[in-house]
Amino acid sequence: MAVTIRDVAKATGVSISTVSRALATPEQVAEPTRLLVQQAAREMGYRPNRAARGLITGRTACIGLVVPDLENPFFGSIGKGVQDRARSAGYAVFIGDSGEDPTLEAEVVRSIAKQVDGVILCSARGTDETILELAGDTPVVLVNRSIEGLESINFDNAAGLRAIMQHLVALGHTTIAYAAGPANSWSSRRRTEAFRAFGEAAPALTLVELGDFPPVFDGGVRAADLAIASGATAVVAYNDLMALGLIDRLRQRGMRAPDDMSIASFDNVAVSAMVWPKLTTVDFPRVQMGRACVDTLLDLVLGRPHAAPRTPELPVELVVRQSTGVAPASAAIRGADIPAATSMGAVTTP
């Protein structure tokens, strides 16, 4: 068995409560006693049993992190940030993988809830009701999604979308498609809304909504053919993986990005800069988001006042690389052929 507070007490000749105090609340113990105890504890290799402490304090010094898919580097980055900040705050992190399955997700959260002081939840698919119910069990901070009444940390999806659009318009694109992610994804909806809003503010542009698509390579492949058929010269993909699928399908059809079609996307996953063409994409400070989640959760758990406003939107940044370029000449001509008066705003395709 490991060395306990009792052993230290016996070794130093003081009572167990004094040992406890010397270690947990040193200011309550006289200098010489404190030093004696602290040194003995160190020499004996004493390590407090957190379970025992938790039993009485009611706090576990653990937090939970539940993500849809650990294999997805997006969530790995968030996990890194969470782990990092939690560790320096003296908290351990439980991990849960919900496998993109709302039912399993609820189960995972519930099973973890009792053992932690709070949960950071990345839930793209679960319903608001389920999540609110979960939040009844334990403090919850949402990632990348907002629900009325719950704390959450988000990226500024709309700003990212606008940055992409401005970039593409500056390159001379006038017909631009957005290949949406899953319909039930909160961030995809935010981007779609921003896309429409952009179109309304710029009626000279022809905007085409494509999708929804699964947020993976194959989703991009599917989107590619529709994008080509739509006459768009640039496509904004929901995420980098879809962008890769788009580019691949383009190549299969003898086209090249960015020469024949510009592709931009969201996420800036590591491989974005390792492929050809390197992707123009919106960078999210994911590790930083993980840290922010822990800060917010601990505010909640410890009843601290919030320094930051509720549900802030973390700033994002467009990284311009090689997958976007000037609009093809033919398109420019085609665009020129269309009288400005007859140009329409957002056009929707199922």
Add this chain to the structure above:
Amino acid sequence: MAVTIRDVAKATGVSISTVSRALATPEQVAEPTRLLVQQAAREMGYRPNRAARGLITGRTACIGLVVPDLENPFFGSIGKGVQDRARSAGYAVFIGDSGEDPTLEAEVVRSIAKQVDGVILCSARGTDETILELAGDTPVVLVNRSIEGLESINFDNAAGLRAIMQHLVALGHTTIAYAAGPANSWSSRRRTEAFRAFGEAAPALTLVELGDFPPVFDGGVRAADLAIASGATAVVAYNDLMALGLIDRLRQRGMRAPDDMSIASFDNVAVSAMVWPKLTTVDFPRVQMGRACVDTLLDLVLGRPHAAPRTPELPVELVVRQSTGVAPASAAIRGADIPAATSMGAVTTP
């Protein structure tokens, strides 16, 4: 406060030990009592407090997983497998990110050790001594690395290397380079050894050792120029990320894979099949490895006899895609020019 075993006892009119037994060891309780208690517990929303249970049983029903970098999808996959298997065995998973830093790693393991029944450790860099010391604190299962006296799960690196080599030789390559990963990486050393062994068994081949390199994109970029200079027509990269770097640098220099040079690698990370050319690479069943780690760790923790032999090497599989092709004609001629008698075995380059 949450509902406790006491509340259930009060509600049903039985003693707390009967409640405890009805829930933990149902076969020790009479049918009617058991049903009564179980139903009441369910209705009242009773959930056992694992910390309290752990305090007395000495087991936490938690395991730890410490990886060098959560952002690396390789470890994400392992984490997924670990989490999955642990969950179905009733165990929760603590996560630790060591940030590729051996010092931090030891600290993370130590801080986690007290709260778990055992640790799964992915340590590429730590010294044997440190790890053995850590293993004194808590049961440890090593991933992707072997140390005498410790349990570990590995992939069959040598078989993977041989599969690649046979594939390249069949394509007509006679001068083949290996771009090694970090010198202190266990798996990289295994692959280097296998590379040399292959060369000794096939003296007609010219084998070139390059590196070591950091196991990332830039490492591949660095390797590319050396590979070209070496006269090799095919390069085996330590991992997929390096392969991407190789391909990128080749392109910068006006060359193409596989036409001018074949590139093969290890890992089969998800993006391997999303880039152009899609990578020929050795697939590791990582999720399955994560599961195997949990099985082995629980054998250790529960004192179960081992079904599998110690330190088995998980089978790997070569996935042939587009980054490898027949040796360029010029190289074939060059190769033919060299009399078989003067062909040499492995050639080492610093």
Add this chain to the structure above:
DNA sequence: ATGAAAGCGCTAACAC
């Protein structure tokens, strides 16, 4: 400033 004692929620002997 320090010690004694009472638990936190649960399991494991030990009685009946």
Add this chain to the structure above:
DNA sequence: GTGTTAGCGCTTTCAT
């Protein structure tokens, strides 16, 4: 088969 009791390691009143 079920109840009683004694802790697991720790914090926290309450005395002193």
